[in-house]
Amino acid sequence: MGTLFAPLRTETAYQQVCLAIEDKILARALHPGDPLPTETELARQFAVNRSTVREALRALESRGLVMRAPGSKRLRVARPEAAAVADGVSHALVLHQITFLQVWEAMMLLEPELAALAACRRNAAQLSALEAAARPLADNPTLPADQAVDHTVRFFSLLAEACGNHALEIAAEPLTRLLRPTLSRMIDQVPQARQRIAGAQRRLLQALARGDADEAREWMGKHVRDFRRGYELAGIALNARVETTATQR
Amino acid sequence: MGTLFAPLRTETAYQQVCLAIEDKILARALHPGDPLPTETELARQFAVNRSTVREALRALESRGLVMRAPGSKRLRVARPEAAAVADGVSHALVLHQITFLQVWEAMMLLEPELAALAACRRNAAQLSALEAAARPLADNPTLPADQAVDHTVRFFSLLAEACGNHALEIAAEPLTRLLRPTLSRMIDQVPQARQRIAGAQRRLLQALARGDADEAREWMGKHVRDFRRGYELAGIALNARVETTATQR
DNA sequence: ATGGTCGGATTGTCCGACAATATAAGACAG
DNA sequence: CTGTCTTATATTGTCGGACAATCCGACCAT
Structure with a gap:
């Protein structure tokens, strides 16, 4: 039973970005209502392409962890309703x-x-x-x-x-x-x-x-x-x- | 009280793609385990760019509606565990x-x-x-x-x-x-x-x-x-x- | 304060590119 | 024929850049 090695997980960039933001939200470093940095800014901080950031954001968005106020462009931290x-x-x-x-x-x-x-x-x-x-x-x-x-x-x-x-x-x-x-x-x-x-x-x-x-x-x-x-x-x-x-x- | 108009929703392309696939899965037109078409193929069918398809896929993925078998490239339909x-x-x-x-x-x-x-x-x-x-x-x-x-x-x-x-x-x-x-x-x-x-x-x-x-x-x-x-x-x-x-x- | 105009910032979407690698096809030895 | 090895192809992950639409803030006039 004692397996020596666990299957190693290489996480893709968008997954890492997603997890990083998710952790910050759950740790309350980001409060519901706070505006998220802009996509370009996030891309700069994570040192990845904007497309990569966007994929991460779509994942968070679909789980309701970030939302945008109706008729607004900016994403804000949210709590899933x-x-x-x-x-x-x-x-x-x-x-x-x-x-x-x-x-x-x-x-x-x-x-x-x-x-x-x-x-x-x-x-x-x-x-x-x-x-x-x-x-x-x-x-x-x-x-x-x-x-x-x-x-x-x-x-x-x-x-x-x-x-x-x-x-x-x-x-x-x-x-x-x-x-x-x-x-x-x-x-x-x-x-x-x-x-x-x-x-x-x-x-x-x-x-x-x-x-x-x-x-x-x-x-x-x-x-x-x-x-x-x-x-x-x-x-x-x-x-x-x-x-x-x-x-x- | 009686508001005459409801806020109108314009759905973005990636949301539409996401919903379309989601509906197909929930309606059991796609069964768990079935491989999803490739990104390029989906892009062709929906007549959008591959980036747009990817954003939709990330949303589905994060909700567990599609997954990839470990060490596999292809996304498959899944049911959220x-x-x-x-x-x-x-x-x-x-x-x-x-x-x-x-x-x-x-x-x-x-x-x-x-x-x-x-x-x-x-x-x-x-x-x-x-x-x-x-x-x-x-x-x-x-x-x-x-x-x-x-x-x-x-x-x-x-x-x-x-x-x-x-x-x-x-x-x-x-x-x-x-x-x-x-x-x-x-x-x-x-x-x-x-x-x-x-x-x-x-x-x-x-x-x-x-x-x-x-x-x-x-x-x-x-x-x-x-x-x-x-x-x-x-x-x-x-x-x-x-x-x-x-x-x- | 209200409403109108304007420019910059930001997002949604597109295009094209390339390395890494999973997958399929073919070659070959047993 | 079966199984393994090699090769070619397809697919994904990521990148860079582009552009139109539109939201935002500031500035201005009433």
Whole structure:
């Protein structure tokens, strides 16, 4: 077993540049919001060609470690937002051929506790944002499926945000995202789906407003369980691989 | 509130190329393992310069959607491995200034259930891999802290792998990774830490071997709770921001 | 302060080049 | 025919330079 030599890694120039900048960001030598030096300046400092720097920057950019403010040219140090991270994770899950059942199992585990935490920690703004997200579906029982899905998914995201734990928020976000593609089919084919969702959201909101963690957990459990039943009713195989819609960003 | 216009997005060429390839991969038009066309060929097809293609490829590469086999020139379609995804997530969490307490809270939620699932679903190979990971620490109560950390973390990873749910595995991996940097400090300063860890792992293994989900959940709960106590004993502030070690890849 | 003009700086994209080396093709011995 | 060696070709990594578009800052006039 004791291998004497490890396969030696010769890192290309753009990888080294990428790692160097990444390390500086993670070590907080560069703070989110700070403008990055210009490409020519970086090329000068690393003593490489501008093209090489650019390749490194594209790698950092795609991971959300650097971003540019909308309508701006300059790259700035950033921290990857939940949405960006979730994107990467959900892509990985799709390619790993995750089944709906696995996604559901993970949601069953996370979401109720997440709701319980949110009941204790949500602030007023988050609560009203959640109420706003629930309203369209509650007011209009014949909302087009697309919009119903949007609001359902958004409700989950807002709730995760309200739970006061970024780690859990980021863990949960990809799951709801994977729900989306099949959800509209389900909502279309199961007549009572909209009403069940609206009902669960209403009870959840009441629990959140009261700060009743147990009640919130309870209803989120019912809510997530409903999805599974809905899929069964809609005839969607539970062991079908989850798909993905076109990249949302 | 009602903004009339949305900020219009003009996507640059390399972004379009990147998205085009990404879509093809996610839609399974390109399968993992398939070799990608050469850069010149891609440049021809997209009718852009090779430099532009390269920038797109670097973005895909950094997200693990394409990789090159070691010692190979050609890029191949790949699926992001758990390790790669966890890397991105943990970086995000670090930059979001997650506290140890939040990481611990998330682990408290995930790990016991994950252990329970693993008890039901682990196969023989996974079990023996777990045993092998636990052995060094069990045999040698004075193992250097670094190695003790390695094996502790590895045990978590293997357990996640054995739970039979990729979604949960990928959700849990970043958490244990965030544990690592501070863990060696804790193990060094708390004399009984090694023994507690080894004991918990032993009981967990027994439960896993028997397929006893409840027992596994129970002991994983104790195990994770121990970390918190260990941190308190070591005088590590629970609301300290988690850090990151140099990139591991 | 607001709005308009202008020049320099910066990025996005292109072109062409070359060394290093992986890959494929061919030659050759067993 | 199979396996190994040699050679030629293709491909990538990196470089240098170029140019249009456009963002930024300064300067100016109201």
